[in-house]
Amino acid sequence: MQNNRFTPQQIEKANKTDLRALLVEFGFVKLSNSLFENPFRTEKSSNSFSVFKHQTQNIWIAKDLSSGRIWNVMTLTMEYKRKSFVEAMYFLLAFNKEFVQQPKDDNFFLSKPHFNQPLPNHKEATDKQKNNLNYYLKKERGISPSLAKEYIKYQQYELKNKWYYGLFFSNDSEGYAVRNKSFKGNFGKADIRTILYKNSTTWIIFEGFIDFLSAITYYKKNFKANILILNSTSHTEKAKQILKSLAATKIFTFLDNDTAGKEATNELKKLAIPLFDKSDTYKDYNDFNQFLTSSQTKNAQA
Secondary structure, three states, X not given: OOOOOOOHHHHHHHHOOXXXXXXXXXXXXXXXXXXXXXXXXXXXXXXXXXXXXXXXXXXXXEEEOOOOOEEEHHHHHXXXXXXXXXXXXXXXXXXXXXXXXXXXXXXXXXXXXXXXXXXXXXXXXXXXXXXXXXXXXXXHOOOOHHHHOOOOEEEEEEEOXXXXXXXXXXXXXXXXXXXXXXXXXXXXXXXXXXXXXOOOOEEEEEOOHHHHHHHHXXXXXXXXXXXXXXXXXXXXXXXXXXXXXXXXXXXXXXXXXOHHHHHHHHHHHOOOOOEXXXXXXXXXXXXXXXXXXXXXXXXXXX
16 A cells, blocks of 8 residues: 555646636636736735746746745645645645545554654743753754744643643644653654745755754754755655645755665655755764754864
8 A cells, every 4th residue: 555645647637727717716806818816915906916827847827926926736725725735635636526535544644653642732831941941952952942943832731631841843734743851752643844935946855853953053044945844754755745746846855864864865866856965964973963963062172
């Protein structure tokens, strides 16, 4: 049994959906030969939302002529309908009169990563707990809390009638990867996390969110590209489908220097999209965070 839900033919069918018909289905009026009401502006009749067919890719594209933003049918459906990639696929296939039964376990993969648990009761951490978590980030993980705070939540959570606190990093299925000094696990649905950057078609891929935060700490800035965090190499097939559907043109990978990381990198290379393996940045270490903390220790001792 394949782990991925959709065949290449289904993905192609969804991606070639007529965007003009989809916008009409969403309730937006065609204003002229190629212009529609803008789904993302309050002044919908501003004559700024152009819909046209890509000359080489044979798919429909929408462009906001005022801002320059571009969508294909998948990205527009995901953003306007607030759907995940999987949900958008089901929606577009149904729109094209192909109905795919959703499995009872609506996680993308039948096999789940270890430590996956239902989302417990949780609430915002206290100021003292936040300080402790920032100390953990900075002193034990080498990560800049000021750069990390945009992507994480400081939460208390309840397990077996006891309250703990940790760093919560959300994924695309409203689940969380959770970390503190003594706990590494997932709450809710395990899934990939995507962070979109404007109109970029470049993607940077990390194995876990700690490595992503390590990278922006190391480079001292956020990346001007889309980010995809696997949260488990078992999500590699899903990552391939997302990258293909969102028309990726360039990929940079920062995966672990172990067997699973190398296998995932090799799978991503099968997409035939230019891929740059950046794991040589930390070639003497298993992952980016190990490299970061080791290099900081060396710098401190120098």
